[in-house]
Amino acid sequence: MTGPLTLDMVAGKMKEFGNSELVRKNRIRITTTPDKVHDTIKTAQAMLGCDRLITISAVDNTRTLELIYHLTGPHRMVLSIAIELTRDQPAIPTTSDILPPAAIYERQIHDLFGITFTGNTNLNRIMLNEDWPANEFPLRKDWKPGPDTFYGGIKVERT
Amino acid sequence: MPEVVVSIGPHHPALKEPVNFKVVIEGEKIVRLELDLSYNHRGVEKAAEQRDFIRVLPLLERVCGICSHAHSTAFAKGIEEIMQLEVPPRAQYIRTIIAELERMHSHLLWLGVAAHVIGFNTLFMWTWRDREAVQDTVEEMSGNRVHYGMNEVGGVRRDLTPAQVTAALERLPNLEERIKKYVDMVNSEETMLIRFRGVGKLSKEEALRYGTVGPTARASGVDYDTRKDDPYLAYADVPWNVVTDTNGDVYGRTRVRIGELWESLKIVRYCLENLPEGPIRVTAPRNAPTGEILSRYEAPRGELAHFIRTNGTDKVERVDIRTPTLANWTSVAICLVNQNLADLPVIVAAIDPCLSCTSRITLLDSQTKKTGVMSFDELIRRNRSRDQGLVRP
Numbered sequence: 412m413t414g415p416l417t418l419d420m421v422a423g424k425m426k427e428f429g430n431s432e433l434v435r436k437n438r439i440r441i442t443t444t445p446d447k448v449h450d451t452i453k454t455a456q457a458m459l460g461c462d463r464l465i466t467i468s469a470v471d472n473t474r475t476l477e478l479i480y481h482l483t484g485p486h487r488m489v490l491s492i493a494i495e496l497t498r499d500q501p502a503i504p505t506t507s508d509i510l511p512p513a514a515i516y517e518r519q520i521h522d523l524f525g526i527t528f529t530g531n532t533n534l535n536r537i538m539l540n541e542d543w544p545a546n547e548f549p550l551r552k553d554w555k556p557g558p559d560t561f562y563g564g565i566k567v568e569r570t
Numbered sequence: 571m572p573e574v575v576v577s578i579g580p581h582h583p584a585l586k587e588p589v590n591f592k593v594v595i596e597g598e599k600i601v602r603l604e605l606d607l608s609y610n611h612r613g614v615e616k617a618a619e620q621r622d623f624i625r626v627l628p629l630l631e632r633v634c635g636i637c638s639h640a641h642s643t644a645f646a647k648g649i650e651e652i653m654q655l656e657v658p659p660r661a662q663y664i665r666t667i668i669a670e671l672e673r674m675h676s677h678l679l680w681l682g683v684a685a686h687v688i689g690f691n692t693l694f695m696w697t698w699r700d701r702e703a704v705q706d707t708v709e710e711m712s713g714n715r716v717h718y719g720m721n722e723v724g725g726v727r728r729d730l731t732p733a734q735v736t737a738a739l740e741r742l743p744n745l746e747e748r749i750k751k752y753v754d755m756v757n758s759e760e761t762m763l764i765r766f767r768g769v770g771k772l773s774k775e776e777a778l779r780y781g782t783v784g785p786t787a788r789a790s791g792v793d794y795d796t797r798k799d800d801p802y803l804a805y806a807d808v809p810w811n812v813v814t815d816t817n818g819d820v821y822g823r824t825r826v827r828i829g830e831l832w833e834s835l836k837i838v839r840y841c842l843e844n845l846p847e848g849p850i851r852v853t854a855p856r857n858a859p860t861g862e863i864l865s866r867y868e869a870p871r872g873e874l875a876h877f878i879r880t881n882g883t884d885k886v887e888r889v890d891i892r893t894p895t896l897a898n899w900t901s902v903a904i905c906l907v908n909q910n911l912a913d914l915p916v917i918v919a920a921i922d923p924c925l926s927c928t929s930r931i932t933l934l935d936s937q938t939k940k941t942g943v944m945s946f947d948e949l950i951r952r953n954r955s956r957d958q959g960l961v962r963p
Contacts (some may be wrong), residue, residue, distance in 0.1 A: 429604065438864065440594040462779075463781060464781050465866070465873065465875050466875045466877070466890070466892035466897075468864070468877035468890040470747070470877075470887070470888045479877065479879075480863055483701070483794075483799075489800075489864060491864065491865075510781075511900060512780055512781025512897065515896060515899055515900055516892070516896075519896070536606070536608060537607055537608065538607060538608055538611045539613070549613065549616055550616060
């Protein structure tokens with residue numbers, strides 16, 4: 412599929428997964444739920460010619476945690492698939508089995524936001540140091556460095 | 571033969587920046603790669619949420635020491651789109667000139683590093699000398715060699731004078747000559763052909779499947795280039811071509827980068843000769859309305875994506891930076907499989923990894939356990955006392 416991708420085409424294929432809207436010239440945003448993420452991405456790959464994952468963005472909006480999967484393809488249209496997750500023990504099925512580049516982004520988001528991607532077997536630390544304390548997720552809005560918490564490295568007195 | 575894990579880095583002569591590879595090898599052949607990037611995390615995304623738009627640009631510029639203009643432009647153009655600002659064409663042209671000069675100095679630097687990795691230090695010296703001509707141009711225009719500080723939300727901070735334009739145009743013919751020489755060398759020089767051909771091969775299908783970006787993807791025949799796909803700055807007005815190659819190995823990546831040097835030179839020349847008259851910026855409001863944008867930018871290493879969310883204040887709610895190097899690690903791990911361990915440096919260098927290296931020196935006194943920052947005078951003083959056999963001050 413190499414022709415241009417229109418909102419009608421996307422909305423038609425994505426009807427069962429959620430609402431599609433054209434947010435600017437070449438961006439279509441699809442809102443869906445965590446349990447449908449796998450099928451949404453599979454449909455985007457198979458029916459809408461999306462062969463490339465640009466990135467997975469994560470946002471903490473203080474009420475929920477949001478994940479936005481940005482996909483593109485030869486049509487050069489960007490499909491942004493947005494999902495909201497609860498802040499309490501957020502978890503979502505991994506998409507690294509259908510989109511191999513997702514694995515490293517999932518690892519990064521797991522490290523910084525504490526979102527679990529079930530099925531991803533390699534969620535080791537990648538951005539934070541290996542002796543960073545567990546259950547401290549620095550990019551969450553309510554995170555503040557604890558005065559007595561040890562965040563790894565060499566213990567020093569500050570001048 | 572049993573598998574052996576070789577730990578390379580974070581400090582290793584073959585690596586230019588701190589990263590740790592756990593390479594699983596069987597004999598001389600690589601089986602698998604596991605990596606750890608945690609040596610450089612500085613919390614820039616968190617820090618960006620605390621600063622207003624004026625103060626966040628210099629911070630984002632310091633994400634990377636090579637593609638500093640890429641980060642500040644990607645952010646500025648995202649915010650401008652949310653604010654619905656019409657940036658004057660002269661500002662867009664000046665941004666394009668700096669962006670392409672940045673690409674040229676980055677690719678020349680890469681060519682030198684790649685040559686150095688294979689032990690071809692003559693080429694390393696040559697390209698880094700030629701890179702100075704580009705650096706001089708950038709320094710004349712912006713006052714800086716690395717962090718140009720050209721961008722602000724709404725336009726650029728410095729105008730180009732006719733004298734600067736003439737000086738920049740005068741440097742181009744010599745660079746053109748040198749790039750021709752490199753095109754020649756990469757296709758005929760034995761040393762490069764032996765070490766680059768067939769090394770780190772990535773097919774077009776693999777490049778697409780593993781989300782490869784930038785020159786690494788274009789060397790495998792994937793024609794994604796954000797400057798064409800989602801035109802920004804002045805790229806829609808300028809005649810230029812996307813450079814691709816079908817080799818898919820380190821040789822192909824070298825050819826793509828040299829081809830891009832050529833295209834960048836053409837873009838810089840066109841923009842300098844056709845620089846529109848007019849203002850260089852518009853006044854931006856203090857606050858941005860609520861919105862979100864995925865700002866895409868073709869950095870020298872590949873597609874850079876800034877996901878920006880604003881909340882109606884003068885600070886961002888969230889800025890999510892996806893650098894091209896992070897996108898390329900997946901495919902590096904793939905193309906290393908079944909390669910010789912000795913080829914690891916050149917394959918890793920071929921994606922031009924950039925781990926955002928710049929950090930300030932902090933001293934730790936091992937006896938008093940105190941940390942602090944050393945002043946330049948103190949550094950000089952310590953150096954001199956060392957010369958006289960007095961190591962401790």
